[in-house]
Amino acid sequence: MPGTRDLPHPDAASLVLTDVLFALSDPSRLALVRRLAQGPLEVAACQPTGGEVPKSTLSHHLKTLREAGVIRNVPEGRQRYVSLRRQDLDDRFPGLLDAVLGATPE
Amino acid sequence: MPGTRDLPHPDAASLVLTDVLFALSDPSRLALVRRLAQGPLEVAACQPTGGEVPKSTLSHHLKTLREAGVIRNVPEGRQRYVSLRRQDLDDRFPGLLDAVLGATPE
DNA sequence: GGCATGGTTCGATAATAGTTGAACTATCGG
């Protein structure tokens, strides 16, 4: 029975602001979100540019972002696609994502 | 020599996004920021409505917000005035504060 | 089936953050 690999995602209406802010408050997670703003990535491609991070560490950050409702993580064949829940975030917290992504890096 | 009671505040240009997001990611701190959006308060008035919190705990939260550049905390006679650094935040991270304050509480 | 691939989950440990009482500092009113 396929589909057992689906991970739980909060639905758009129940996103909690402080959870989202916390998920975005980590520099490595925020950097990933910026990259996801340009399009979905498979998990392996979520590695920070330059440095290698253990799979388990990366997976943990993905979990934090997913449980806050910032990203979606769906199985696709042997891999998984990670994408930004842009529309859901915009619906729930209008302007928030734009403000975060629009801020100058430093 | 008065003025020794001044606490350090980061200047507007050097605010760090992840620090601001982290400071706002705590429910009790965010609740305080919402109240400060309506005007400055003395520290004693920063107590959460209803429950009493030890002074040291409140002071710690104020420190987190101040060091992130979210609030200003200035001595005024025997007390201190706490205010939201709205203009500085708007300059540095346009739209962020509005999005956070505009979000429906739940 | 057997095995490599792509990832999550578990468990342990290290690091960071929150909570609080007590000590301390500064100011104002007698």
Added chain:
DNA sequence: CCGATAGTTCAACTATTATCGAACCATGCC
């Protein structure tokens, strides 16, 4: 000067979060 007031800082403890190896689980290909 003395005491009360308004808050910060310190130090100790607890709780949450981050990191990472190892175990585990599906999937796809041979």
